[in-house]
Amino acid sequence: MTTKIDITLSETKKEKPNVDQLEFGRVFTDHMFVMDYSATKGWYDPRIVPYGPISLSPSTMAFHYGQTVFEGLKAYRTKDDKVLLFRPNKNIERLNLSNDRLCIPQIDEELVIEALKQLVSIDKEWIPTAEGTSLYIRPFIIPTEYYLGVAPSKHYRFMIILSPVGSYYKEGIHPVKIFVENEYVRAVAGGTGTAKTGGNYASSLKAQDEAEKRGYSQVLWLDGLEKKYVEEVGSMNVFFKINGEVVTPALNGSILEGVTRNSIIHLLKHWGVPVSERRLSMEDLYKAYKEGQLEEAFGTGTAAVISPIGELFYNEERMVINNGETGDISMKLYDTLTGIQTGALEDIFNWVVNVNE
The missing domain is CATH 3.30.470.10 (Aminotransferase class 4, branched-chain amino acid transferase, N-terminal domain)
Incomplete structure (x- = not known):
């Protein structure tokens, strides 16, 4: 330079x-x-x-x-x-x-x-x-x-x-309640969903406002074409632990590739935890829930790092996940990432940059 x-x-x-x-x-x-x-x-x-x-x-x-x-x-x-x-x-x-x-x-x-x-x-x-x-x-x-x-x-x-x-968590890390949005959409493939631009956030405000009026912290966004596939949660990427496997929606042209998302996938693979990026329908997620296989859910982003999801409201039904409590994977990911970020844990991935070096 x-x-x-x-x-x-x-x-x-x-x-x-x-x-x-x-x-x-x-x-x-x-x-x-x-x-x-x-x-x-x-x-x-x-x-x-x-x-x-x-x-x-x-x-x-x-x-x-x-x-x-x-x-x-x-x-x-x-x-x-x-x-x-x-x-x-x-x-x-x-x-x-x-x-x-x-x-x-x-x-x-x-x-x-x-x-x-x-x-x-x-x-x-x-x-x-x-x-x-x-x-x-x-x-x-x-x-x-x-x-x-x-x-x-x-x-x-x-x-x-x-x-x-x-x-971000004034009294410790706690799960939040999420409303599954089936009217408004965040982005579509070919649009600006893969870019971090102001319009994406402005267009999300209406759904966010209506979710809050219903008593929910954020919305779970579905795809803009069929309104059936999971994309993001609020302004975060989203992960689900289903029958021992951690699943996150595959990048499809409308989902923003988060730095925290990328880091979490690296960590899970390093730990030997099964993790996949794939298309995930809300119907399949609901089926996993009904069969007792939806074990954890969490959002990921810079502000919160990990935001556990304790409840999804879908088709007028409350889907309570892990008894509304923070799951083991969510907590381990949060502790590990924040530990690396603050220098409390060894950075074996060379992720941190010392400002004075």
Whole structure:
């Protein structure tokens, strides 16, 4: 990496929040990374500057056609004061896949990793040290051309902002209740489901809102064509343990390939646990439940790592899984992944990156 990243440090430091009062994505650190793009210059002027507002014209394309992409990952402080990133290369690789789908120019992955390390190092005092806490990292790209025509922008801005976040599970890891959605859909093959773009999340809000009104935490998404095959749960990938085998929906052109999903498949294979990626219908899942073979279910993602599912509501019937309790595989995966992420367990897969190396 030969590109120099200019650094302008903030003259004043913000007050850090109480670790017991951290909410996800509400508080932001002192600095941010910014880099711009033009069709004539390519990506240019990478810089770390004080965190603050940005000024954009009302005609900026970012406000009109949804040509945006983003990522989410975390930094962790170890007991011996090292700062670790978990598989950042996978997130940046996926960001470029999203860029390709949204007609956004590719970014230099090596440069972005270096920017991540420098930014997190500068603001490392913001990384909370209490159990379950971390520093959430949000890279994103927006189009910045002033134009109302429907076409790829000729100008972009890439930014990285940081936010200290508390433990996802305030009182320990607990299963959640999920509503099986059979009206709305998240994505279809050929659409933008494989990209991490804002529109996918905006379109999920209606189903999420209605599920919450029924007393459910999230929705289980089915495929957009036949509405019979399981795809994702909320904004997470989903796994089921059926008669000793762990099953997750195969990537099919509408499912986002999660970094946590990939890591879990690696771990299960390493442990010798049968795991498969395949098409799974809701009817087959229901049949497994009725026959007593649906042993565990859980969602996976950056925020929660593992989110056990204790109940599915399907066709006006409550499917209670594992007596509504967290299963052994779910707990072992959670403990192992968080242990690797925080440096408490040996990283035999070379997944973590030391910010200071």
